[in-house]
Amino acid sequence: MSEGDHEPGVDENEYDPGRMYVVTGGRTGTGKAALDLVTLIVATSEPQPTIQPEAAGILRLCESPLSVAEISAYTDLPISLVMVILADLLKDEHVEARAPVPKALLPERALIEAVMHGLQKL
Amino acid sequence: MDFKSSDAVVGPRSEDILPSSVSTAVKVVIVGGFGVGKTTLVGSVSEIRPLTTEETMTQAGVGVDDNTGVERKSETTVAMDFGRISINDELVLYLFGTPGQQRFWFLWNGLFEGALGAVVLVDTRRLEVSFDVIGRLEERGVPFVVAINTFAGAPGYPVEELRAALDLPDNVPIVDCDARKRDSSRDVLMALMRYLYSLAVKTEAS
Numbered sequence: 001m002s003e004g005d006h007e008p009g010v011d012e013n014e015y016d017p018g019r020m021y022v023v024t025g026g027r028t029g030t031g032k033a034a035l036d037l038v039t040l041i042v043a044t045s046e047p048q049p050t051i052q053p054e055a056a057g058i059l060r061l062c063e064s065p066l067s068v069a070e071i072s073a074y075t076d077l078p079i080s081l082v083m084v085i086l087a088d089l090l091k092d093e094h095v096e097a098r099a100p101v102p103k104a105l106l107p108e109r110a111l112i113e114a115v116m117h118g119l120q121k122l
Numbered sequence: 123m124d125f126k127s128s129d130a131v132v133g134p135r136s137e138d139i140l141p142s143s144v145s146t147a148v149k150v151v152i153v154g155g156f157g158v159g160k161t162t163l164v165g166s167v168s169e170i171r172p173l174t175t176e177e178t179m180t181q182a183g184v185g186v187d188d189n190t191g192v193e194r195k196s197e198t199t200v201a202m203d204f205g206r207i208s209i210n211d212e213l214v215l216y217l218f219g220t221p222g223q224q225r226f227w228f229l230w231n232g233l234f235e236g237a238l239g240a241v242v243l244v245d246t247r248r249l250e251v252s253f254d255v256i257g258r259l260e261e262r263g264v265p266f267v268v269a270i271n272t273f274a275g276a277p278g279y280p281v282e283e284l285r286a287a288l289d290l291p292d293n294v295p296i297v298d299c300d301a302r303k304r305d306s307s308r309d310v311l312m313a314l315m316r317y318l319y320s321l322a323v324k325t326e327a328s
């Protein structure tokens with residue numbers, strides 16, 4: 001392959017599909033929980049011993065707010081799998097979700113102004 | 123690959139932990155062709171060490187498997203890198219870098235949904251990718267600015283020539299940038315915010 005032909009975005013280290021099935025029970029959706037990459041997740045309880053290891057790992061990570069994307073990165077789990085696990089944790093009230101700004105409220109001047117102020121401090 | 127046991131999961135470094143007061147997160151997407159500087163831009167302005175998140179993509183294989191008659195499918199994992207900027211005690215901004223090529227557009231659904239806007243990073247040596255990306259963003263109604271990354275040996279076009287080449291409306295900002303420099307990357311984000319602000323003002327007035 002010549003330089004520039006590379007595909008650095010593609011990674012061979014996939015999460016084992018078999019394990020994926022065990023964790024999700026074959027589900028792919030997240031039901032009613034509308035999770036976004038930047039939904040902030042905070043744990044509201046300690047992991048119970050009976051919980052799946054993936055879920056326990058997520059609960060431990062989320063002692064302070066963490067986005068869905070960060071959870072995926074730290075656990076090395078694909079986003080879609082993280083979302084399925086989170087949907088269960090939400091349903092059982094083990095975590096709380098701080099949803100991103102609803103699209104209907106965008107664009108909002110005050111929000112954009114706040115971002116500009118924050119960027120100016122960089 | 124084995125899954126990481128929960129004990130092996132290494133969370134954020136102490137300096138990367140968000141205060142519990144943070145209640146809202148917004149996102150901006152950095153999109154462009156291979157090697158255009160997406161990762162560099164995210165890394166230069168991010169307060170956390172840039173992270174990588176993965177999504178699997180199932181592709182229909184080329185042709186049909188001779189032995190089984192079943193269409194082959196292959197799974198590839200596509201990585202997206204992202205960074206974070208704390209805006210204030212309550213608000214954080216996430217920046218996602220994503221490849222612009224059409225075959226990665228499956229990533230876009232979750233990515234652009236609710237995004238404030240996008241930065242299209244352009245390498246003037248390869249304008250074609252930007253073309254498709256811009257068309258696609260316009261279709262989706264995602265507001266964006268164009269940032270020209272200046273690489274050594276890249277042809278330098280006058281802004282108005284680029285605007286014509288990319289078929290961009292007059293009000294879409296085009297800015298120069300050096301993604302390796304924090305100030306320059308920050309200025310690109312500021313240009314996007316000023317543009318979004320002008321759009322918001324317009325919407326309110328109408």
Ligand SMILES: Nc1nc2c(ncn2[C@@H]2O[C@H](COP(=O)(O)OP(=O)(O)OP(=O)(O)O)[C@@H](O)[C@H]2O)c(=O)[nH]1
Pocket residue numbers: 008009154155156157158159160161162163219221271272273274299300301302
């Ligand atoms: N001269 C110059 N070089 C840059 C700039 N931005 C990035 N580079 C260099 O270009 C190369 C590719 O940058 P990356 O940030 O990895 O690009 P990318 O878009 O993330 O690339 P892929 O993820 O591989 O598609 C690196 O060697 C960078 O140092 C820039 O603004 N100016």
Ligand SMILES: [Mg+2]
Pocket residue numbers: 008160161162203219
């Ligand atoms: Mg990259």
